[in-house]
Amino acid sequence: MLELRNISVTVPAENGDADILKNISLTLEDKKFVVVTGPNGGGKTTLAKVIMGLLTPSAGQIFYNGQDITALSIAQRAKLGISYGFQQPPRFKGMKVSDLLRIAAGRFLTHEEACSYLTKVGLCARDYLDRDVDTSLSGGEVKRIEIATVLAKNADLMIYDEPEAGIDLWSFARLTETFQELHDQQQKTILIISHQERIIRLADEIILVANGQVQERGPVEKIYPMILNDTVAGCNRLEVEGKC
Amino acid sequence: MLNEIQKRILEQVADMAKIPEGAVNIRSDGQKEYRHNTKNIQITSKTDKEGIDIHIAPFTKDEEVHIPVIVTQSGFHDLVYNDFFIGEGAQVNIVAGCGISNCGDCDSEHDGIHTFHVGKNAKVTYTEKHYGEGTGTGKRILNPQTILYLEEGASVTLETVQIKGVDDTKRYTKAEIGKDAEITIQEKLLTHGDQHAVSEMDVFLNGENAKTRVISRSVAQDTSSQIFYPRVEGNCACFGHVQCDAIIMGNAKVRAIPEITCNHVDASLIHEAAIGRIAGEQITKLMTLGLTAEEAEEEILKGFLR
Ligand SMILES: Nc1ncnc2c1ncn2[C@@H]1O[C@H](COP(=O)(O)OP(=O)(O)OP(=O)(O)O)[C@@H](O)[C@H]1O
Ligand SMILES: [Mg+2]
Numbered sequence: 001m002l003e004l005r006n007i008s009v010t011v012p013a014e015n016g017d018a019d020i021l022k023n024i025s026l027t028l029e030d031k032k033f034v035v036v037t038g039p040n041g042g043g044k045t046t047l048a049k050v051i052m053g054l055l056t057p058s059a060g061q062i063f064y065n066g067q068d069i070t071a072l073s074i075a076q077r078a079k080l081g082i083s084y085g086f087q088q089p090p091r092f093k094g095m096k097v098s099d100l101l102r103i104a105a106g107r108f109l110t111h112e113e114a115c116s117y118l119t120k121v122g123l124c125a126r127d128y129l130d131r132d133v134d135t136s137l138s139g140g141e142v143k144r145i146e147i148a149t150v151l152a153k154n155a156d157l158m159i160y161d162e163p164e165a166g167i168d169l170w171s172f173a174r175l176t177e178t179f180q181e182l183h184d185q186q187q188k189t190i191l192i193i194s195h196q197e198r199i200i201r202l203a204d205e206i207i208l209v210a211n212g213q214v215q216e217r218g219p220v221e222k223i224y225p226m227i228l229n230d231t232v233a234g235c236n237r238l239e240v241e242g243k244c
Numbered sequence: 245m246l247n248e249i250q251k252r253i254l255e256q257v258a259d260m261a262k263i264p265e266g267a268v269n270i271r272s273d274g275q276k277e278y279r280h281n282t283k284n285i286q287i288t289s290k291t292d293k294e295g296i297d298i299h300i301a302p303f304t305k306d307e308e309v310h311i312p313v314i315v316t317q318s319g320f321h322d323l324v325y326n327d328f329f330i331g332e333g334a335q336v337n338i339v340a341g342c343g344i345s346n347c348g349d350c351d352s353e354h355d356g357i358h359t360f361h362v363g364k365n366a367k368v369t370y371t372e373k374h375y376g377e378g379t380g381t382g383k384r385i386l387n388p389q390t391i392l393y394l395e396e397g398a399s400v401t402l403e404t405v406q407i408k409g410v411d412d413t414k415r416y417t418k419a420e421i422g423k424d425a426e427i428t429i430q431e432k433l434l435t436h437g438d439q440h441a442v443s444e445m446d447v448f449l450n451g452e453n454a455k456t457r458v459i460s461r462s463v464a465q466d467t468s469s470q471i472f473y474p475r476v477e478g479n480c481a482c483f484g485h486v487q488c489d490a491i492i493m494g495n496a497k498v499r500a501i502p503e504i505t506c507n508h509v510d511a512s513l514i515h516e517a518a519i520g521r522i523a524g525e526q527i528t529k530l531m532t533l534g535l536t537a538e539e540a541e542e543e544i545l546k547g548f549l550r
Pocket of ligand 1: 018041043
């Protein structure tokens with residue numbers, strides 16, 4: 001189980017400090033499939049980074065399976081079973097797709113194993129295993145390789161940050177199947193940050209994050225209609241006041 | 245025939261645990277240690293100065309030439325001229341390498357001057373590996389020069405690798421490229437400690453549709469320093485691309501001064517140079533996959549210099 005207690009993230013901004021996350025408390029049950037959604041800039045990626053250890057919260061604590069992991073490094077958290085697929089994955093000059101998959105899996109993979117992870121994200125393995133993960137790959141390709149590495153890591157808690165971003169319709173269909181499988185197997189805790197209805201509809205539960213806070217949380221049938229009706233997170237104020 | 249030090253160095257610079265197939269010439273401390281010719285490849289000693297001539301018959305198919313050099317005597321200065329004459333349409337793979345084992349207190353030095361006359365439509369890959377080892381305070385110095393003349397339609401891939409143990413190196417590469425000929429130059433360099441490396445290069449694209457691609461990847465660690473001067477000159481309709489990438493660590497210093505000169509309206513030349521530390525994001529990404537920061541750094545460097 002993952003538990004966040006009173007997590008705040010404050011960063012220096014132009015006029016004083018800005019609170020990106022405001023006193024968030026949240027628990028995530030094991031083997032649940034949860035989707036986090038909310039408006040751009042609401043704090044979703046920040047939340048994911050705090051869980052993975054890429055960002056240190058200004059206040060609050062994080063517990064994973066009862067252990068306080070607030071002070072643990074990224075690598076230590078990874079070893080405990082937390083993984084995170086970046087919203088914007090970095091590129092590596094000279095490192096091959098097969099290298100990343102090997103590092104993620106923590107062992108040498110057979111050709112078949114490596115291929116299976118790429119197939120799960122709709123990539124033709126034969127064409128990609130030997131490619132460098134550098135700027136020669138398209139945005140959607142890098143993104144899908146990123147998802148494949150998280151699949152290869154096979155951690156108990158997988159966090160995916162907008163896995164659908166930049167991905168074409170055909171691959172997206174394959175990706176949804178992969179997430180559907182993860183959902184049906186019920187072996188892992190899945191936290192997906194997403195704006196896509198098809199992914200949102202897979203969720204056991206939706207968490208709505210806006211303005212650095214958890215605004216709502218509940219089953220799809222309850223939350224999704226609220227979002228569509230724009231009763232919680234919209235920024236109607238801008239239009240009303242006619243300025244920004 | 246070969247002693248343990250010689251064998252170990254050969255493994256490092258030539259990936260050879262034993263005498264390989266093909267034409268072979270092993271030079272050790274200035275002496276001919278071993279030579280083997282094939283029907284198509286004749287190696288002869290020069291009579292006017294140190295070095296060898298290597299004649300490769302026209303239309304030789306997929307043969308190999310190995311010419312490693314070993315220096316094990318502290319204080320030894322070796323200067324050698326190796327000239328390659330590669331016949332029309334020949335396809336060869338040439339592996340040269342130099343390893344210095346210096347356990348003494350005097351500087352050891354090997355300066356190899358390699359000249360390639362590459363015939364029409366010949367296809368050559370040339371790999372040169374440098375390696376230094378030894379516990380002495382004497383420096384290990386390597387100053388290689390590679391001069392290439394490519395006739396019409398010739399194609400050369402030149403790969404130079406220097407990963408460890410060479411204290412001081414000054415490399416010079418010059419290539420004159422004829423019509424429809426092309427050369428790819430790949431340079432990989434890692435310096436550490438207080439090593440110093442300079443690489444200077446002149447590529448002249450003289451024949452119509454000549455092409456070159458220069459890819460330099462280097463890592464400078466500790467207090468080492470590196471300087472690159474890749475220069476490409478286009479004198480006709482031609483294409484050239486120079487890419488220098490360096491990763492800098494610790495208190496190292498790297499200078500890259502690329503120069504491209506177009507003397508013809510249809511010459512198209514590009515250079516890119518980038519020097520910087522390892523991107524923090526790359527390290528954190530690999531850490532999320534379970535590596536420590538040190539392991540992540542190692543993987544990144546290994547890939548970069550592959
Ligand atoms: N280092 C930083 N310094 C200043 N502001 C930051 C920093 N990092 C994030 N922010 C701000 O914090 C807010 C939340 O960012 P975050 O990336 O978590 O949003 P998000 O919900 O993931 O948005 P999106 O849906 O666009 O991915 C944004 O307004 C962003 O501009
Ligand atoms: Mg985000």
